Amino acid sequence: MRGLPHAALVLLSAALLSACAPKGIEDLKTFDHPGGDVRSGSLTYAQRPPAGGPHNALWQTCGVYDQPLYDEYAVATLARGAIWITYRADLPAEQRVNLRAAVKETPKLLLSPYPGQTSPIVLTAWNAQLALADAGDARVAAFLEAYEEGKTAPLQGAPCTGGFGGTR
Structure with a gap:
């Protein structure tokens, strides 16, 4: 791909990533965020929680959190192929x-509350998102199966250990 302008490479990358996206999960939303946009500071996202886009160079360490996470670190973890499951604070225990x-066997995962989220539960991978009302919904397993390998992530295969382990 040497000699292609940067814009052409970004479009080609987005096309290849979206071609890898799984089909057939009812109500799945997909997006076209290219990878490689690393920035510092507070960022604004088109989706809440974000499903890709610019992110911090530092990623959020995969794990289960009881407090909200910084979007910029969580998106960096999505870029590494993780799945981020968020829930409203009022989700029953x-x-x-x-x-x-449901996620205990998913190694590249973030689980955290997300303030202001309209759906009770949202499953997010790079360029894909699914809003659900119930944790027992069969689409949880379908989403995890479809995205746990990080096939749509620009940094597929990068670890999600050793990053930021705090919360906001």
């Missing part, structure tokens, strides 16, 4: 337990 059980 039983639903949170069900989410934790």
